[in-house]
Amino acid sequence: MKTVWNSLRSKFGRTMTGVAIALALIAAVCFAMLRQEPEQATPQVAALSGIASQMRHDVTPWTHSEKDVSQLTRDIRDHNIAAIGVSRDAMLVSTVKDDKYYVVDHNGAFSNALLAGELKADGSAGYQLVWLPDAHIRTGLARWSNLFTILRDVFSLLLPLLMVGGLSWFMRREMRGGAQLLAKAPVMRFDDVIGAGEAKAALADVQAWLTEPKQFTGMGVRAPCGILMTGGPGVGKTRLAQALAGECGANFIAITGSYFSAKYYGVGIQKVKHLFEMARKNAPTVIFIDEADGLGKRTDTGGGPVEAETNRIINQLLAEMDGFESNEGVIIVAATNHPENLDEALRRPGRFDRTIAVRLPDLDDRARILRFYAKNLKTKGDDIDFDQMARLTTGLSPATLAMIVNQAGLVARKSGKSEVAAAHFIEAIKIARIGDINGAERALSDDERTRIAIHEAGHGLVAALLGTGVLEEVTILPRGGALGVALITKMQDKHLYRETEMRNEIQVLLGGRNAELLMFKEASSGAAQDLQEASRIGLDMVSKYGFNSDGDLFSLASLPQQYAGLQLKGAIENTNELLRDLDDATFALLKANEPVLRAIADELLETETVPGETVYRLIREHAAAVNAVNEVLAA
Structure with a gap:
């Protein structure tokens, strides 16, 4: 039997102990009630039954006096106890002399000892035990303990509900946040967007579809589903999307590519669904996705849940754009500076049907x-x-x-x-x-100022002599990261450059270094940026455009990136040869106009800024003087 008990206790632990105590308490109460036959009840027993009944109905008489367990022990040993009522948090004691008090018993330690027989009277006289399951002593510490117990139970029930409700609220808010219809359709029109003529013409079909869809459906023509606008930052892609919505009188939703990302797994897909549901309910609608490359590409590298979530978001977007749902009256206009970062499936016909390049203004x-x-x-x-x-x-x-x-x-x-x-x-x-004036001239020595003046005068003089643009001014006032600047502008925008024009650009870049060599017999580190840019242009000339002395027309741009680097040796040699030839030509050009170079440098040291008109005047005066000398020599 002992082995069985130990096995059960090991299996159920404290649960079995609690059950055993409860059974013992019930047994004790039943035993006390059945010790004497009801028909043999004495007046004393009747009195005890009355006390038990009173304890069960009203515990107030016992709550007026609190004593400790030591008093209870003495009363038990002195046979002064008539009845003890055991409740959850206290023991109610009635003495033989009809005194009433209670003993606080929060953890049931005293009542357990009472049931186990540790608190016994020495004689045969006993007392009545009464189990009071519904009685609470609401005085002193017990009252606060009972309140704390109730609050703890309530909080333990409400906490899971609050956590689930809060998580649902946050997920719902994130799912719906960020994508909202504008209160009013945009008032901007295509005429309000200056330039971008090609983009406006390409958007005309979209405008016609949103305003007169029957013209398309009557001919069995499907309207474009999406428009992808590409171009550099600030060229006006957002304004064109607003103008499209304004021209059509359509609703407008503006989001970014990062809108679909979410803190909670699965919310991104719900964002896609919510976006298209809202657009369909309010059709005609233009959905504008700025920085669309933020969507990324689908991958299968096993990068974990982040990549899996991104793939699922893109898949859901693909299904919404060209799936089973009808998107009549919904046009998606996306803008990006990096179209190569978009997933290929997004760029196929049926998703983004048309790609529009928004160019810089002329x-x-x-x-x-x-x-x-x-x-x-x-x-x-x-x-x-x-x-x-x-x-x-x-x-x-x-x-x-x-x-x-x-x-x-x-x-x-x-x-x-x-x-x-x-x-x-x-x-x-x-x-x-270029940048703002930074005041660095105060830290320059006289020798450095003179060298910078010669350097910038060389740039400006070569540009003016070769006619690479309009020389606006030459200055030795430091701006941004430059210690001096020769400001050259173009008369018109150019998209194609001839070989001669590119060679002239390189000579302008080499003009500063050669001016230093001419005047000081050595160059300085100030030409580092000029050499870098000249080398870049020269490498493009010989490796991409076929502008080399060998007549080699093979373009390294056609090779994959991992192989192109292996073929650069020959291109670098040709580029270096090109740069040496142009360097010699630049030095000879400056040598022939050395007086002009000195005059520009002197003017810079005196006034810090020389207008372009002054440089052109000095060139004309020098040319006239040379012609006059030649005429005298010829005569």
Whole structure:
């Protein structure tokens, strides 16, 4: 029997112990009730039964007096106990003299000892034990203990519900957050977007589909599902998408590629579903996804749950764009600077049907953009030549042009002027293209200033002599990371360059170094950036464009990247030969115009900035002087 008991106790642990104590308590109570026959009850027993009944109905008389267990022990040993009521948190004691008190018993230690027989009277006289399962002593510490127990039980029940509800709320909020319809359709039109003529023409079919879909369905023509706009930062892709929605009177949803990522696994897929459900309910709708390359590509490298989630998001987006659901009246316009980072399945017909390249504005468009933003400034009459400003901003995006106009106002305010003049615009252009004046000239020695003046004079003189552009000015005021600048602008935007033009560009880059060699017999580290750029152009000439002396037309760009590097040795040798020839030609050009070089450098050391007109005047005067000498010698 003992072996069986030990086995059960080992298996069930404290649970069996609690059950045993409960059974013992019940047995003790039953035994006390059955010790005497009811018909043999004495007045004393009847009195004890009355006490037990009173304990079960009202414990208030016992709650007025609290004593410790030592008093209970003495009363038991002195046979002074008539009845003891055992509850969950205390023991109610009635003495023979009808005194009533309670003993706090939170953990049941005293009641367990009482049941185990450790608290016994020495004689044969006993007392009545009463089990009070529903009685609570609500005084003192016991009252707070009971309240704490109730709160703990309630909290233990509510905590899982709160956690599940909170997690569901956060997931639902993240699933719906970030993708909302604009309160009103955009008011922008294509006419409000300056330039981008090719992109506007390509978007005309989309506009017609959203405004007159019957023209397409009647001919059995399927409208484009998605439009992918590519181009550099700030060229106006977002404005074109807004103008498309405005032209069609359609609703507009703007998100980014990172919108689909989520902290919780599986929420990204729900975001895709929610986005298209909202677009279909509010059709016609234009969904604009900026920085679409943030979606990434599907991979199978086994990168764990992150890659798996990305793959599932892209798959769901593919299914929504060209799946079983009808997307009538929903057009997706995506914009990215890196279309090669998009998944190939997204770029196939049926998803993004058409790719539109949004190009930089040309000369006329830049002038219009500058005039448009300058309307908000207080300018100085007709002092500003926006056509000249457009020539000075070749290759800049509309966003940069807007920044230049605002910067011009900041320059005017900094100089204490109340109106923005042309000089302020030119300074703003220099800040955008080169950088702000950094004050580094204060740390330069006289020798360094002289060398920088010769170097920049060499750049400007070669550019003016070869006609590579319009020399606007030469300065030795440090800007950004440059210690001096020769500002050269193009008369018009160019997309194709002849070999002669590229050779001239290299000679301009080599002009500074050769000017130092001519005047000081040695070069300095200031030509490092010039050599890097000249080497890049020269390598492209011989390895991509076929501009080399060997007549080799093979382009290294056709080779895979891992093999192209192995074939660079010959291209580098040809490039070095090209650079040596152009270096000799540049030195000879500067040698023939040495007086002009010295005059420009002297002017720079005196005024720090020399206008381009001064350089052209010095060249004309030197050419006239040389012609006069030649005529005298010829005579």
